[in-house]
Amino acid sequence: MDTIAIGLRLRRHRGARSARCATGGPHRQRGQALVLALVLLFAGLLALFFLFSTGQVTASRQRLTNAADAAAYSAAVWRARVLNFHAYANRAIVAQEAAVAQAVTLTSWAKYFENFTVTARRLASAWPPAAAVLAVVAKVAGTARNLTERTAADEIPLRAAPLLGYKSLLQRSQETLQLAADTFGLGAVANEVVRANDPGFFAFALGDGGAFAGFTRRYASDADRTRLRDVVIDSLDGFVKGPRRDDVRLLPLPSGCFGSTFDTSRWFQWWRKRGGTALTPDLERWEAVDTGSVHDYRRRRGFFSSSCQQYESLVVGWGAAEATDAAPLNGVQSNAGDTWDNAGATWRASLEMSGNGYTGFERYGGIERVRELNYAGLADPRFPVTQVVVLARSDGARVRTANALNVGTGRLRLFEHFAGDRLWAMAVGEVYFRRPPAAPARIEYASLYSPYWQARLAEPTAAQRAAVLAYVH
Numbered sequence: 001m002d003t004i005a006i007g008l009r010l011r012r013h014r015g016a017r018s019a020r021c022a023t024g025g026p027h028r029q030r031g032q033a034l035v036l037a038l039v040l041l042f043a044g045l046l047a048l049f050f051l052f053s054t055g056q057v058t059a060s061r062q063r064l065t066n067a068a069d070a071a072a073y074s075a076a077v078w079r080a081r082v083l084n085f086h087a088y089a090n091r092a093i094v095a096q097e098a099a100v101a102q103a104v105t106l107t108s109w110a111k112y113f114e115n116f117t118v119t120a121r122r123l124a125s126a127w128p129p130a131a132a133v134l135a136v137v138a139k140v141a142g143t144a145r146n147l148t149e150r151t152a153a154d155e156i157p158l159r160a161a162p163l164l165g166y167k168s169l170l171q172r173s174q175e176t177l178q179l180a181a182d183t184f185g186l187g188a189v190a191n192e193v194v195r196a197n198d199p200g201f202f203a204f205a206l207g208d209g210g211a212f213a214g215f216t217r218r219y220a221s222d223a224d225r226t227r228l229r230d231v232v233i234d235s236l237d238g239f240v241k242g243p244r245r246d247d248v249r250l251l252p253l254p255s256g257c258f259g260s261t262f263d264t265s266r267w268f269q270w271w272r273k274r275g276g277t278a279l280t281p282d283l284e285r286w287e288a289v290d291t292g293s294v295h296d297y298r299r300r301r302g303f304f305s306s307s308c309q310q311y312e313s314l315v316v317g318w319g320a321a322e323a324t325d326a327a328p329l330n331g332v333q334s335n336a337g338d339t340w341d342n343a344g345a346t347w348r349a350s351l352e353m354s355g356n357g358y359t360g361f362e363r364y365g366g367i368e369r370v371r372e373l374n375y376a377g378l379a380d381p382r383f384p385v386t387q388v389v390v391l392a393r394s395d396g397a398r399v400r401t402a403n404a405l406n407v408g409t410g411r412l413r414l415f416e417h418f419a420g421d422r423l424w425a426m427a428v429g430e431v432y433f434r435r436p437p438a439a440p441a442r443i444e445y446a447s448l449y450s451p452y453w454q455a456r457l458a459e460p461t462a463a464q465r466a467a468v469l470a471y472v473h
Contacts, residue, residue: 061423067197068392068425069457071190075205075388076429076455078189079212082181083431084451086216089170090228090370091449096159096167097232098240100364103152104321105240105277105288110145111319111352112275112290117141119316146356149321153360156323162365171368178216178371183207183388190390198394206389206467214377215386216448219369225283229367231449233279242276243337244290256298257308266297266308274345276337284366285324287353289332291345292317312344320349323364328354372448382445385432389464391471392425426468430458 121134187205194201253269275290296313378384433446
């Protein structure tokens with residue numbers, strides 16, 4: 001029985017060894033799991049580094065994109081403000097021209113009223129009470145005329161002198177700001193904005209091939225300046241623009257044709273007031289004239305018939321003034337308000353046009369050469385737009401990826417590549433013309449006389465994207 005028991009134990013021991021050999025044994029199982037774990041760990045680290053780097057790049061790109069959008073919008077806002085400044089400046093220049101016209105008009109009318117009262121005093125010399133009153137009125141009128149003339153002589157150079165007048169300074173400031181709204185100036189604005197977001201960012205405006213330079217233009221010819229003259233004339237009030245006209249039938253004074261014609265309007269004499277203000281055709285001189293005369297009718301006999309002819313029988317009031325850029329002409333060139341209906345009074349006004357000889361009336365610079373939209377060069381003259389393309393960049397080394405932080409080494413380093421070793425972002429700002437929502441509901445087309453230029457972000461065009469890609473790569 002001992003021999004049988006020993007044989008059984010030997011067979012069991014051999015069976016156990018055979019089973020262990022068939023299954024590979026516990027030691028061989030532990031070695032294979034370690035290799036698999038190392039592979040999975042390596043893949044997990046790569047995935048972790050990739051996700052970390054991707055997140056860092058995405059966050060950096062988003063910050064750069066936001067900065068580029070802010071820069072493009074700010075650049076567009078600056079350009080819109082420059083265009084609005086042009087509009088305000090043009091309006092202010094129109095106001096200065098209107099003020100010069102008003103100063104000349106008031107001077108002319110003050111001279112007219114003074115001469116009117118002096119003549120009336122002489123005519124009333126046969127009635128001492130009336131003459132005494134008119135003498136006081138004439139003295140007051142003389143003082144008012146002198147004060148008006150002196151004030152106008154001081155005001156005209158301040159508003160319209162060729163070099164240092166307010167409207168000349170406005171026109172030159174337009175040219176200065178126009179340069180600031182070009183690509184170089186907007187690039188400086190864009191760079192300042194992105195650096196305020198991150199000192200490591202840099203931005204500039206992509207060249208537009210002279211598109212903005214052709215968006216506006218400065219008046220070059222007298223035909224261009226005529227447009228500004230028309231705006232000025234339309235802005236004058238009724239008294240300045242004229243005609244300052246009045247026709248009164250003098251019923252107590254019968255004419256030389258009284259009862260001798262069927263036209264009863266010629267039976268009596270007429271008081272005719274004429275006056276007006278005009279800008280001469282060369283656009284370099286304002287003149288104003290005011291006259292008042294009594295007109296009579298006299299019979300003119302011909303060989304076969306006779307007629308009643310009107311003539312200026314008595315000159316009562318006259319006055320004229322001018323603002324020019326040279327020596328005074330002392331002559332009325334226009335027929336503003338039909339002033340030559342009173343030819344005698346107009347001649348007298350011409351002789352006294354220089355007044356007291358104040359030199360301020362000789363320092364008017366003429367209609368300015370302001371800036372306006374270049375309608376001929378615009379794709380849509382009614383609602384034009386101008387765009388600025390902003391490129392923002394950041395050094396690729398500043399992106400805190402796994403490689404930049406030296407977290408992964410050797411085979412754990414990821415392949416990273418930025419265009420030009422930089423991170424780039426693109427944005428487009430657009431300037432457009434639109435009345436504000438609170439304005440009256442009516443359509444107004446774009447011009448540089450209305451300050452309704454606004455800014456917004458726009459979607460880049462295919463051509464702009466291609467230009468940016470060519471620059472980056």
